[in-house]
Amino acid sequence: MITIGQLAQYVGVSTKTIRVYHAKGLLAEPPRDASGYRRYTAQDLVELIKIRTLAESGLPLARIARLTAGSADDLRSAAAAAEAELSARIDRLLETRGRLHELATGNSPFLPGDVEQHLRRLHELGFSDRWIALERDLWILTFATDPATAHRYFVDQADAQADPVLGQLYLECDRAHDLSPDDPALDDLAVRIVDASLARYPAEELREQLADAALPQFVQASVNAGSPAWERLDTLIRRGLSRRVPTAGSGGSARPGGGPRE
Numbered sequence: 001m002i003t004i005g006q007l008a009q010y011v012g013v014s015t016k017t018i019r020v021y022h023a024k025g026l027l028a029e030p031p032r033d034a035s036g037y038r039r040y041t042a043q044d045l046v047e048l049i050k051i052r053t054l055a056e057s058g059l060p061l062a063r064i065a066r067l068t069a070g071s072a073d074d075l076r077s078a079a080a081a082a083e084a085e086l087s088a089r090i091d092r093l094l095e096t097r098g099r100l101h102e103l104a105t106g107n108s109p110f111l112p113g114d115v116e117q118h119l120r121r122l123h124e125l126g127f128s129d130r131w132i133a134l135e136r137d138l139w140i141l142t143f144a145t146d147p148a149t150a151h152r153y154f155v156d157q158a159d160a161q162a163d164p165v166l167g168q169l170y171l172e173c174d175r176a177h178d179l180s181p182d183d184p185a186l187d188d189l190a191v192r193i194v195d196a197s198l199a200r201y202p203a204e205e206l207r208e209q210l211a212d213a214a215l216p217q218f219v220q221a222s223v224n225a226g227s228p229a230w231e232r233l234d235t236l237i238r239r240g241l242s243r244r245v246p247t248a249g250s251g252g253s254a255r256p257g258g259g260p261r262e
Contacts, residue, residue, distance in 0.1 A: 001039035011048045018048065026051050026065045058082055110140045112151070118158045125167060131174040134223065141219060166200070169193055173233065181228040190236035197237075198244060206245045 008015045021027040027047055030038050054064045059082050099109050108116050119139075122132050143150040160166040172189050179185060197206060224231035 001033075001041060002045075003037055004040065007040045007045060007048060010045060011052055013048070013052055021048070021051055021061075024061055024065070026061060058086060111136070111143060115139055115143075115154055118154070122161070125161065126171055127174050128177075130177065138219065138223070160200070166196055169196055173230075176229050176233055177227045179229040181232040183229065186229060186233050187236060190233055190240055193237050194240035194244065197241060203245050206241055 002010070004015050004018055008018055018027065022029040027044065030040060030044070033039050051064055055061060057079070059078060063078055063082075102109050111119075119132055119136055122135070139150075139154065142153065146153075161170050169189070169192060173193075176183075176186060176189060220234060224234055
């Protein structure tokens with residue numbers, strides 16, 4: 001018979017660990033002898049070695065109690081399940097590490113790389129920091145809520161902003177932010193945007209953009225809230241499209257950055 005200290009020394013664990021195993025029911029706790037000490041047998045030593053080995057293999061303590069008394073098949077099944085769980089955890093950790101690496105290298109975890117590259121190029125095209133920040137937030141929302149079509153919308157708008165004629169309309173929208181809502185320049189800009197939209201997009205597609213949708217309306221209202229001029233420009237564009245696109249309804253669909261396609 002040996003003491004708990006000797007048992008711990010032989011197996012290579014702490015006495016605290018042995019007491020945890022007692023508390024969790026993994027290792028039976030022997031009664032105290034006449035001198036007040038708990039005495040352990042050779043069988044306790046064998047059981048503790050099994051527990052330590054399974055714990056070091058990564059099996060949860062909750063399963064070990066059943067496995068030490070179970071069959072070899074039980075042990076194999078438990079090991080296979082634990083391995084699968086560990087593999088899934090490793091995959092999640094690797095994914096997390098990849099995201100942290102993207103953050104550490106200055107890349108955005110919220111948007112695809114080509115979108116971020118485009119947003120950086122907008123400075124060269126003359127767009128304001130305010131406009132670029134707005135586009136970034138709206139693209140984050142678009143890719144999160146409509147991932148199936150977000151990239152198609154992005155490619156279309158990036159092409160339009162790079163076009164000399166259409167790009168100028170986007171720039172004028174950007175610069176209209178601080179205009180008075182009564183400025184006649186807004187009326188002229190709205191007409192040219194409607195003309196450009198009708199020339200670029202099929203009527204059916206424009207009807208979809210004008211269809212009633214709660215989220216796009218909410219987003220567009222948030223965009224317009226900071227600029228009475230933008231709010232009036234948006235109203236003029238929608239009114240002009242509704243008049244010229246047959247059977248178009250009211251309301252509208254926000255597109256990141258506004259511009260010719262509203």
